[in-house]
Amino acid sequence: xxxxxxxxxxxxxxPVRKIRFTINGQKxxxxxxxxxxxxxxxxxxxxxxxxxxxxxxxxxGACTVLVDGAAVKSCTMLAVQADGHSIETVEGLASAxxxxxxxxxxxxxxxxQCGFCTPGMMMAAKALLARNPDPTEEDIRWAxxxxxxxxxxxxxxxxxxxxxxxxxxxxx
Amino acid sequence: xxxxxxxxxxxxxxxxAIGLLHDGGENAKVLAGGxxxxxxxxxxxxxxxxxxxxxxxPGLAYHTVDPDGTLRxxxxxxxxxxxxxxxxxxxxxxxxxxxxxxxxxNRGTLAGSLCHADPQGDWASVVLALGxxxxxxxxxxxxxxxxxxxxxxxxENALAPDEIAVEVVIPAATGTRQGGYLKLxxxxxxxxxxxVAVAVETANGTVxxxxxxxxxxxxSTIAATEAARxxxxxxLTPDTISRAADLAAEAARPRTDHRGSADYxxxxxxxxxxxxxxxxxxxGHEEKAA
Numbered sequence: 001x002x003x004x005x006x007x008x009x010x011x012x013x014x015p016v017r018k019i020r021f022t023i024n025g026q027k028x029x030x031x032x033x034x035x036x037x038x039x040x041x042x043x044x045x046x047x048x049x050x051x052x053x054x055x056x057x058x059x060x061g062a063c064t065v066l067v068d069g070a071a072v073k074s075c076t077m078l079a080v081q082a083d084g085h086s087i088e089t090v091e092g093l094a095s096a097x098x099x100x101x102x103x104x105x106x107x108x109x110x111x112x113q114c115g116f117c118t119p120g121m122m123m124a125a126k127a128l129l130a131r132n133p134d135p136t137e138e139d140i141r142w143a144x145x146x147x148x149x150x151x152x153x154x155x156x157x158x159x160x161x162x163x164x165x166x167x168x169x170x171x172x
Numbered sequence: 173x174x175x176x177x178x179x180x181x182x183x184x185x186x187x188x189a190i191g192l193l194h195d196g197g198e199n200a201k202v203l204a205g206g207x208x209x210x211x212x213x214x215x216x217x218x219x220x221x222x223x224x225x226x227x228x229x230p231g232l233a234y235h236t237v238d239p240d241g242t243l244r245x246x247x248x249x250x251x252x253x254x255x256x257x258x259x260x261x262x263x264x265x266x267x268x269x270x271x272x273x274x275x276x277x278n279r280g281t282l283a284g285s286l287c288h289a290d291p292q293g294d295w296a297s298v299v300l301a302l303g304x305x306x307x308x309x310x311x312x313x314x315x316x317x318x319x320x321x322x323x324x325x326x327x328e329n330a331l332a333p334d335e336i337a338v339e340v341v342i343p344a345a346t347g348t349r350q351g352g353y354l355k356l357x358x359x360x361x362x363x364x365x366x367x368v369a370v371a372v373e374t375a376n377g378t379v380x381x382x383x384x385x386x387x388x389x390x391x392s393t394i395a396a397t398e399a400a401r402x403x404x405x406x407x408l409t410p411d412t413i414s415r416a417a418d419l420a421a422e423a424a425r426p427r428t429d430h431r432g433s434a435d436y437x438x439x440x441x442x443x444x445x446x447x448x449x450x451x452x453x454x455x456g457h458e459e460k461a462a
Contacts, residue, residue: 015179034180034223037214056173058211059361061275070252070278076210077279078203080180081225124275145360146273 003033019083023048024092032079038072039063041079042089050090050119054148061147064120065089071127073146090119093126101167102126102160111160113151120147125161133169137162175213182225186232186309186336189224194311194334196222202336203227204247207272207280208288232338235259241344247284247337251277261342263371267298267353273361283337289323289392292363296323296393297385298353301369304342310335325392347373347380354444355387358431364388365431368420368444372403379403384416384445389437390425399423399445408449417446 005011018031023046030045042051042065054062056075063074066088093100102122105111112118121144128135128143135143140161141154149157166172183189193200201220203209204227212218226232232248237259245254254260255268255277271277271285271294285295286306296319305318308331322330331337351371355364367387373380382403384396399419406412426437 014177017180033177035175035177035213037174037210056214058207058276061273064275071275072278073275075214076207076276078180078206078210078223078225080182081206081227083182143274146275 017080017083019080021082021084022086024088030079034078034080036079037075038065038067038077038079038082038087039074041082042074042087045079048089048091052116052119054116054120059148060117060120061124061144062117062120064123064147066123066127069127069130071124071146088123088126090122093122100126101164102129104167105160105162105164106157109156109159109163111152111157117147117149117151121149121157125164128161129165129168133165135161135165173214175210176216176219178213178220179222180225181222182228184228184230186226186229186338189226189229189336190309190311190334192222192224193336196220196224196333198333200224200333202287204284205250205280206284207276208284208290226336238344243342243344245282245340245342247281247339249282251280251282251285254282261302261345261349261351261371263298263301263349263351263353263369264342266351267294267355267369270294270353270355270357276361283340286319286322286340287329287331287337289325289327289329290363291326291390291392292367292388293393294353294355294364294367294369294387297367297369297387298371299340299342300385300393300395301351301371301383302342303371303381303383304340306337307339307341308332308335309338314338316341320395323393345373345381347375349373352448354448356440356444363431366426366437366440366444368441368448370445370448372408372449374408377407379406379408379412382416384420384423386420386424386441388426388431389441394423394425396420396423396445403449410450413446413449416449417442420445 016031020029052062054060058076065074140158181192199221203223203225232246234246235249251271299319305316306322353369355367364387369385371383382400384399386394399416403416421438421442424438424441426434428434
């Protein structure tokens with residue numbers, strides 16, 4: 001993270017830590033101020049703007065990423081805490097040639113309208129499907145209950161995840 | 173939003189962590205799950221100069237049952253670990269899936285929740301009902317603080333600035349334990365409008381021990397001691413249950429706010445207490461969508 005300061009005095013007060021982490025399979029090293037949030041490291045440091053900042057108060061789940069496979073609200077974790085850990089963001093879902101089944105599911109079932117909540121929804125859904133490849137509608141609603149959507153009424157998001165789960169089980 | 177500037181340390185041992193806290197004094201804070209502390213720091217309600225992150229301290233992410241039935245929960249045991257546990261008493265098992273939302277539960281900790289001492293926090297009522305306590309470790313060793321003495325008031329706990337809550341202890345049941353936790357919330361992840369934790373032990377059809385904790389209906393977590401006392405030595409009948417529910421509602425000190433009127437909240441304390449005691453498996457699931 002490049003920071004620009006007015007003078008030596010201002011810069012000398014700033015504690016900085018060097019961290020090493022993996023993001024979407026790529027190893028990274030960053031020098032961060034401890035108060036930097038993980039969401040900012042991802043968006044500004046790594047340049048991966050697919051992770052959205054919604055409420056900034058741990059409510060909406062738009063900033064959800066996976067840390068060592070567990071869904072985490074990245075606005076509520078310090079970037080320094082990512083030291084030694086592995087992060088997955090929405091950019092890590094698709095391969096060079098193919099969409100991830102979740103992305104395909106959201107497309108097929110119209111799981112998004114404005115799309116702002118979608119990255120967080122997909123990452124929370126990915127964590128669910130890793131644990132439970134054959135979730136019920138209720139399982140999905142439970143797993144996504146920390147992610148808010150103001151457009152869809154959730155119906156098509158749930159359908160999208162069901163679609164993806166079926167695809168990942170080889171049933172589609 | 174950014175927190176104000178702070179120094180960050182991530183020690184690898186409790187001794188080191190306690191030393192850092194000791195040097196940091198009043199301006200140091202322990203960071204475990206961070207699901208309350210980080211938002212507070214972002215809103216600048218909390219501006220610690222030193223944050224001591226204990227996530228790298230090994231051996232704190234456990235919950236185990238001793239041979240005598242005592243349940244011990246380490247400082248880094250996350251809500252999700254408890255939600256997936258099969259060794260919990262009915263009150264904790266009912267509460268675990270109702271803490272915040274599934275994503276927050278991946279990081280937040282029970283011990284941290286108790287330390288945060290939010291009057292609307294669920295775990296404090298649960299641990300209070302179960303007669304639990306917090307083990308605090310500081311430079312001069314370890315002490316055990318009963319939860320009723322641990323929560324001092326809204327967002328205030330009994331820890332010295334250089335103490336860390338390393339473990340939460342739930343005593344073993346002497347009789348058959350039953351109970352539950354019911355929570356009224358406007359949506360998943362909102363603070364409790366009302367929460368009621370009930371833990372009852374029975375032997376030969378008689379209540380031998382009872383605890384009732386109330387969430388969100390006062391300036392602090394409330395122990396409905398009169399209600400619990402009224403149950404002790406009695407069988408659980410519609411009459412004794414109704415009397416306890418009345419007393420629990422009387423113990424509540426709710427205020428009218430955007431979540432509901434004081435009368436409504438008091439009424440819900442009564443309803444929840446009666447409901448948990450009546451079916452004895454108050455899982456709380458039926459309240460999820462409320």
